[in-house]
Amino acid sequence: MDKTMTMREAISSFVHDGDTVALEGFTHLIPTAAGHEIIRQGRRDLTVVRMTADIVVDQMLAAGCVSRLVSSFVGNSSAGSLGELRRRVEKADPEPLVFEEYSHYGMICRYLAGAQRLPFYPLRSYGGSDLPAVNEGLRKVTSPYPGPDDEPEQVYVVPPVNPDVTIIHAQRADRSGNTQIWGLTGVQAEAVYAADKAVVVVEEIVEDEVVRSDPNRTVIPAHAVDAVVACPRGAHPSFAQGYYDRDNAFYRAWSGISKDPDRLQAWLKEWVYDTADHAEYVSKLGEEFWDSLAVGEALSLPVNYGRRL
Amino acid sequence: MSTESTVTTETTHPTEMTSSERLSVVASRELAGRRTVFAGIGLPTLAASLAHLTVAPRLEIVYESGVCGAHPSHLPETIADAVLITGAEAVLSMPALFGYVLQGGHIDVGFLGAAQIDKWGNLNTSVIGDWDAPKVRLPGSGGAVEVMANSREVFVVMRRHDPRSFTEKLDFCTTPGPDRALEEGVRPLGTGVTRVITELGILAREGVGEELKLVAVHPGVTVDQVRENTGWDLAVADTVETVQPPSAEELRLLREDVDPDRVYLR
Numbered sequence: 001m002d003k004t005m006t007m008r009e010a011i012s013s014f015v016h017d018g019d020t021v022a023l024e025g026f027t028h029l030i031p032t033a034a035g036h037e038i039i040r041q042g043r044r045d046l047t048v049v050r051m052t053a054d055i056v057v058d059q060m061l062a063a064g065c066v067s068r069l070v071s072s073f074v075g076n077s078s079a080g081s082l083g084e085l086r087r088r089v090e091k092a093d094p095e096p097l098v099f100e101e102y103s104h105y106g107m108i109c110r111y112l113a114g115a116q117r118l119p120f121y122p123l124r125s126y127g128g129s130d131l132p133a134v135n136e137g138l139r140k141v142t143s144p145y146p147g148p149d150d151e152p153e154q155v156y157v158v159p160p161v162n163p164d165v166t167i168i169h170a171q172r173a174d175r176s177g178n179t180q181i182w183g184l185t186g187v188q189a190e191a192v193y194a195a196d197k198a199v200v201v202v203e204e205i206v207e208d209e210v211v212r213s214d215p216n217r218t219v220i221p222a223h224a225v226d227a228v229v230a231c232p233r234g235a236h237p238s239f240a241q242g243y244y245d246r247d248n249a250f251y252r253a254w255s256g257i258s259k260d261p262d263r264l265q266a267w268l269k270e271w272v273y274d275t276a277d278h279a280e281y282v283s284k285l286g287e288e289f290w291d292s293l294a295v296g297e298a299l300s301l302p303v304n305y306g307r308r309l
Numbered sequence: 310m311s312t313e314s315t316v317t318t319e320t321t322h323p324t325e326m327t328s329s330e331r332l333s334v335v336a337s338r339e340l341a342g343r344r345t346v347f348a349g350i351g352l353p354t355l356a357a358s359l360a361h362l363t364v365a366p367r368l369e370i371v372y373e374s375g376v377c378g379a380h381p382s383h384l385p386e387t388i389a390d391a392v393l394i395t396g397a398e399a400v401l402s403m404p405a406l407f408g409y410v411l412q413g414g415h416i417d418v419g420f421l422g423a424a425q426i427d428k429w430g431n432l433n434t435s436v437i438g439d440w441d442a443p444k445v446r447l448p449g450s451g452g453a454v455e456v457m458a459n460s461r462e463v464f465v466v467m468r469r470h471d472p473r474s475f476t477e478k479l480d481f482c483t484t485p486g487p488d489r490a491l492e493e494g495v496r497p498l499g500t501g502v503t504r505v506i507t508e509l510g511i512l513a514r515e516g517v518g519e520e521l522k523l524v525a526v527h528p529g530v531t532v533d534q535v536r537e538n539t540g541w542d543l544a545v546a547d548t549v550e551t552v553q554p555p556s557a558e559e560l561r562l563l564r565e566d567v568d569p570d571r572v573y574l575r
Contacts, residue, residue: 026374026375026389026403027374027389028374028389028391051403052451071449072449072450072451072452073448073449073450073451074446074448074449075447075448075449078351078386085446086445086446089443089446090442090443090444090445090446092442101435101449101450102450103449103450103451103452103453103454103455104373104403104407104450104451104452104454104455105407105408105411105412105452105454105455106454108403108404108407108408112404123412123455124412124455124458124459124495124497124498125454125455125458126454126495127458127485127489127490127491127493127494127495127496127497128431128482128485128486128487128488128489128490128491128492128493128495129454129482129483129484129485129489130435130440130481130482130483131435131450131454131483134440134441140493140495147496153496154493154494154495154496155495156495183391183394183400184374184375184376184389184394184400185375185400185402186374186375186402186403187402187403187404189402190403190404239391241391241394241395245391246386246390246391248386295391298395298396
């Protein structure tokens with residue numbers, strides 16, 4: 001089944017006002033272009049679920065798309081602060097933001113529970129932390145089994161998360177949605193399986209034979225995918241292993257841009273609202289810019305899957 | 310015991326090095342004999358990379374992004390830098406990294422930073438002020454809660470050593486050490502913070518039930534100075550060592566081999 005569509009179609013079909021939207025990609029393959037299209041289409045009142053809420057989340061906050069954030073890291077990578085997020089949380093400016101604070105493994109376990117339709121997932125975190133006092137999702141249970149010393153064992157659990165839609169970025173997929181990722185694979189498979197619907201944005205759509213030549217590289221099979229969107233360079237300013245490098249200069253610049261609300265709104269106007277789609281954003285950046293993020297070749301050696309003689 | 314009198318002419322004078330260089334070198338020495346270190350980007354990466362060239366040649370750096378056994382061609386700018394992946398020995402998914410490697414107990418030393426630390430090595434990386442309406446919203450845990458709960462021991466590097474950062478009472482405890490966890494019946498794997506490396510010296514703690522104690526000062530720093538800059542009544546070891554300043558060779562390796570482009574060194 002051909003699930004390819006444009007970014008505009010995918011966002012208008014699968015992201016609705018009030019939805020819970022998971023955007024995943026751990027520093028690598030961040031679905032920025034999808035976030036920008038959500039901004040262009042003016043979605044409101046979203047709950048955004050994302051382990052590392054970074055630049056694209058700050059942009060969606062500034063565009064007024066998000067009323068609730070579920071995250072385990074709210075910073076601009078190692079490059080500084082998220083200005084809009086800090087204004088929303090520290091001063092409710094221009095409006096409050098509901099924030100559910102977790103740790104990384106807490107978020108991962110929420111996706112694991114969600115993907116498996118389990119009622120909760122246990123982890124050895126949070127004992128003694130103040131996080132359970134501000135996040136009612138973190139609850140402690142007594143294990144039904146005795147601990148290593150035969151005494152009862154206390155353990156924290158997290159609830160499942162089942163997003164209305166999960167959006168991820170990947171290197172390539174076939175038209176039916178078999179999605180291949182290499183390099184950092186993060187929590188993308190769990191986030192997709194946890195969701196009701198999944199949109200996969202890719203650097204390129206490839207023929208079935210390409211996928212089938214290396215099935216172990218398929219991180220997400222077609223049955224879990226509802227839409228496939230071709231969007232080259234759609235993970236900028238993050239990177240796509242083997243396609244383009246991370247735009248570290250933009251990460252560093254974001255702290256300054258986002259610190260000033262007027263400057264941030266001007267950035268959104270110039271780069272999101274006034275561009276028709278991501279292709280225009282890419283061409284506006286210019287070929288010289290993309291040359292600066294170009295990467296050389298480091299091919300893996302092929303493996304022999306064998307065939308019946 | 311090493312004192313300033315052991316400094317030879319080949320040692321760079323302390324004023325000729327930056328605080329990052331000093332902290333990285335001192336932290337690297339603490340990794341002697343360790344096998345696996347869970348390191349974030351910045352000073353921990355510098356320290357681990359230097360240790361690999363000096364005191365811990367078999368050290369494996371595990372990155373929060375999922376990379377094990379990285380062989381980067383350039384110093385990574387982030388924990389997920391593409392240069393960490395190309396040529397690495399393994400790249401794991403998040404559930405494997407956090408579940409099997411970290412929670413499974415494979416990490417000897419975890420490196421953490423914090424905005425605030427207390428005498429038990431509990432850490433705050435969430436907020437300054439009230440959580441509900443903070444004066445400053447900080448990034449939060451990331452993987453710190455898991456690194457603390459599951460690493461055999463934790464080293465903390467603090468660029469700032471003042472009473473607001475070394476505090477009697479945290480504004481918020483994001484990442485608890487094992488003492489706090491045990492109070493509510495949760496048993497973590499590790500011993501919590503065992504070393505705190507700062508611009509003034511080194512605090513140490515052996516395990517559960519012990520508070521951090523001053524064990525070493527940098528040359529020219531007095532015990533009283535550390536006490537004044539610590540927000541609790543600081544315990545002091547019977548013998549306070551003087552940290553041996555970075556040697557010319559350690560600084561050369563750091564500057565020429567570990568971070569020649571000065572990505573982190575400043």
